[in-house]
Amino acid sequence: MGPVGAVVGGGQLARMMAEPAAALQIRLRALVEAADGAAAQVLPDSPVGTPKDIADLRGLVTGADVLTFEHEHVPGDHLRALQAEGVSVQPGPDALSCAQDKLHMRTRLGELGVPCPRWARIDSPADLESFAEQVGWPVIVKTPVGGYDGKGVRVVSSAVEISDWMADGGPLLAEEKVPFVRELAALVARRPSGEMRSWAVVETIQRDGVCAEVVSPAPGLEPGLAEQAEEIARTVAEGVGVTGVLAVEMFATAEGVVVNELAMRPHNSGHFSIDGSVTSQFEQHLRAVLDLPLGDTAATAPWAVMINLLGSDLEDPSTAYPALMARYPEAKVHLYGKAVRPGRKLGHVTVTGDDLATCREKATAAVAILRGENPSEEQR
Amino acid sequence: MGPVGAVVGGGQLARMMAEPAAALQIRLRALVEAADGAAAQVLPDSPVGTPKDIADLRGLVTGADVLTFEHEHVPGDHLRALQAEGVSVQPGPDALSCAQDKLHMRTRLGELGVPCPRWARIDSPADLESFAEQVGWPVIVKTPVGGYDGKGVRVVSSAVEISDWMADGGPLLAEEKVPFVRELAALVARRPSGEMRSWAVVETIQRDGVCAEVVSPAPGLEPGLAEQAEEIARTVAEGVGVTGVLAVEMFATAEGVVVNELAMRPHNSGHFSIDGSVTSQFEQHLRAVLDLPLGDTAATAPWAVMINLLGSDLEDPSTAYPALMARYPEAKVHLYGKAVRPGRKLGHVTVTGDDLATCREKATAAVAILRGENPSEEQR
Numbered sequence: 001m002g003p004v005g006a007v008v009g010g011g012q013l014a015r016m017m018a019e020p021a022a023a024l025q026i027r028l029r030a031l032v033e034a035a036d037g038a039a040a041q042v043l044p045d046s047p048v049g050t051p052k053d054i055a056d057l058r059g060l061v062t063g064a065d066v067l068t069f070e071h072e073h074v075p076g077d078h079l080r081a082l083q084a085e086g087v088s089v090q091p092g093p094d095a096l097s098c099a100q101d102k103l104h105m106r107t108r109l110g111e112l113g114v115p116c117p118r119w120a121r122i123d124s125p126a127d128l129e130s131f132a133e134q135v136g137w138p139v140i141v142k143t144p145v146g147g148y149d150g151k152g153v154r155v156v157s158s159a160v161e162i163s164d165w166m167a168d169g170g171p172l173l174a175e176e177k178v179p180f181v182r183e184l185a186a187l188v189a190r191r192p193s194g195e196m197r198s199w200a201v202v203e204t205i206q207r208d209g210v211c212a213e214v215v216s217p218a219p220g221l222e223p224g225l226a227e228q229a230e231e232i233a234r235t236v237a238e239g240v241g242v243t244g245v246l247a248v249e250m251f252a253t254a255e256g257v258v259v260n261e262l263a264m265r266p267h268n269s270g271h272f273s274i275d276g277s278v279t280s281q282f283e284q285h286l287r288a289v290l291d292l293p294l295g296d297t298a299a300t301a302p303w304a305v306m307i308n309l310l311g312s313d314l315e316d317p318s319t320a321y322p323a324l325m326a327r328y329p330e331a332k333v334h335l336y337g338k339a340v341r342p343g344r345k346l347g348h349v350t351v352t353g354d355d356l357a358t359c360r361e362k363a364t365a366a367v368a369i370l371r372g373e374n375p376s377e378e379q380r
Numbered sequence: 381m382g383p384v385g386a387v388v389g390g391g392q393l394a395r396m397m398a399e400p401a402a403a404l405q406i407r408l409r410a411l412v413e414a415a416d417g418a419a420a421q422v423l424p425d426s427p428v429g430t431p432k433d434i435a436d437l438r439g440l441v442t443g444a445d446v447l448t449f450e451h452e453h454v455p456g457d458h459l460r461a462l463q464a465e466g467v468s469v470q471p472g473p474d475a476l477s478c479a480q481d482k483l484h485m486r487t488r489l490g491e492l493g494v495p496c497p498r499w500a501r502i503d504s505p506a507d508l509e510s511f512a513e514q515v516g517w518p519v520i521v522k523t524p525v526g527g528y529d530g531k532g533v534r535v536v537s538s539a540v541e542i543s544d545w546m547a548d549g550g551p552l553l554a555e556e557k558v559p560f561v562r563e564l565a566a567l568v569a570r571r572p573s574g575e576m577r578s579w580a581v582v583e584t585i586q587r588d589g590v591c592a593e594v595v596s597p598a599p600g601l602e603p604g605l606a607e608q609a610e611e612i613a614r615t616v617a618e619g620v621g622v623t624g625v626l627a628v629e630m631f632a633t634a635e636g637v638v639v640n641e642l643a644m645r646p647h648n649s650g651h652f653s654i655d656g657s658v659t660s661q662f663e664q665h666l667r668a669v670l671d672l673p674l675g676d677t678a679a680t681a682p683w684a685v686m687i688n689l690l691g692s693d694l695e696d697p698s699t700a701y702p703a704l705m706a707r708y709p710e711a712k713v714h715l716y717g718k719a720v721r722p723g724r725k726l727g728h729v730t731v732t733g734d735d736l737a738t739c740r741e742k743a744t745a746a747v748a749i750l751r752g753e754n755p756s757e758e759q760r
Contacts, residue, residue: 016402018422022395022398318404325674329676332658335404335405
């Protein structure tokens, strides 16, 4: 009874899909890396396996109405084979390839006329030196495949600094270092039949290449820039044929925005929507990939601030609930059921309200408590 | 990692507890009636069993931080035995007895000075006749134990109409038929350490003894009456020693409010809070029974209207999603994974917004679509 969704991946994104799936009576099944991982803890039907093995994917999609993803690391050939067998793969392998391969992404964005940093494909140290002559050192170099959360990205001032990557043989992507004012993200959802809905453009604050904080909407964003950012997200979604949620990370510069990265799934920049929007990115992703009409993306409060919990001094951050909840009864706490490791994304806190500074202060302080920074005795 | 909660019951209330449990990394385990029921569909850890069997309860609470309930049909002796073994039973058996036995409830409410309809214990037809002489026919007669959703309640005009119940032997509860203007419900949550938080008083609309619609807050409620209703809920919670969510159903009369029924668990009158409050009744119940500080109960919109889906002409109401979602992108749909039966509570829809009439109209129309009342072709 009800639609059946199959998702590749057993991390926090699949875990957070479980909540709206339950509400909408969508039976969600996840292909997980470990039987006790973030998603498996909350989904009764979570087979252990790997998307590298098409047999595991075939098992996952048996009886499912759709195959979707919480990460991009899935062989395109497997997805094409499943499509040929009649499986609804959302987003499809062609769209997904733009999120899997950054060189391909840059090429497609260029074809779509979407503003990007200057970039080049690097096959040799000489290629990088010649690119740096045009744009100036330092240069951003990325491995086209497999990077996430700052991994596979380097800021380099000479070709020597990527000699290990060069030795691996594959091509690299070089990009100019954009002198950005701040970072933005535009999220849009698109269904196979074409309907799109976007959330207000958010500001994202990264630390050490990892998303640390998201403010919705981006404070003081000029309407023209907001429109440009949203238009870019829609152009990419439509041009690339994305289905589900697309997150477009952007740099805002003095001249406008340029696209940094794409993700074709719910994204950290949209976690605020669970508590700050009529329809969360997780519900919307499920609706979109099932080709159901999309939900209202209106904000439920003037401001939403989401702060990530990245590592903790506590063995179990939930032991900080008494202190946190007593001080911040309005904080919406999300923990992902993951073991603590330094810098690991363990959870997030969202605070919504009428005053941005207050929301940010409360969310920041709440996360500090989850990190083990104890409030004073008196405040406990 | 994280607290472990054990809940008795596998229906929609346990199912809706699963969502905040996942967010807060509370491992929720439910003792369910059937392996494919509403809660078992969304909770990986849901042993099949019955609370009548203390062995099943013992299995359920092994390793759990608390035992709580989605219904009251649990033998008090079992709960006292578990308490003696060191299990945290929330609400405790003494409090719960007021929700299990309506004669006991009336006695306790009387002791607490809470306004109630006139009532009497009925052991014989003569008792009923003598009570009716005081309050006038018709009289409401209830079986003290086991009733729900209008079952175990009769409006009678003579003692003959309850002769079958009299033949069963147990005492009955008779109450005067209150000439009420409307029905209200006051919800409060209380933790073992005493903290209480209440939501705004709601109006409930019953049809055939079943909750059909809830409006939050109760429209046009005089501040004095709202205060009285909230105060009653707090008095009962504290006086009876309730922990978790307490729902107090009340009749509003020309003279004030009188208490109709109590429930010591999340209640249909609080479903609006999932989409209409900072902290839902399901999250609050889990926090309260785990003795965690309570969450903010503020509304996220001026109005929230919740309409129940009671039966459907559709074999699977989720097949109406395309029509429903296209017309009402703001509707928050909740289906419970239950097979369709006439009049059965299958789900609910909440719409929040600035205008009550609009919210009610949209929620009503959305539920009509789930019931199989098709919009015209043009509107699909």
